[in-house]
Amino acid sequence: MSFQAVCKVSDLTTDVPFPVDVGDELTVAVVSHGDRLYAIEDQCSHGNVPLSEGDVEGDTIECYLHGSVFDLATGRPLNLPATEPVRVFACRIEGDDVLIDVDTPTDDY
Secondary structure (H helix, E strand, C coil): CCEEEEEEHHHCECCECEEEEEECCEEEEEEEECCEEEEEECCCCCCCCCHHHCEEECCEEECCCCCCEEECCCCCECCCCCCCCCCEEEEEEECCEEEEEEEEEECCC
C-alpha cells in the first residue's frame, strides 16, 4: 500500500464530503462520519457528476443529480438508477494528516 497525505483532519466537517484531487484525473471525496473516515471516488457511476456535491446520511452518500445512493464503505449503489459501484480507498489518520491509498482501491463490492 502506498498512502499519500490528501488533506488535514481539520479540513473535514462531519458528514460533509471534502473533495481532493489525488492525481491521474482522480478526485476522491473524503467523508468523516462518527468515528469513521471514508474515501470514495468522487464521480457517480451513473450520472458522471461529483458525489461530493451530494448529501451524506449515515454511512451513505447520495448523488444530487438522480438520487442514487452509494454505500461509503463499499462503493455499492443501493438504488437505481446507478447499477455500477464506485471505487473506495483505504484511509487513515496520522497526526492531523488524512492519508489515502489511491493505488489500491478496495474491491469489497
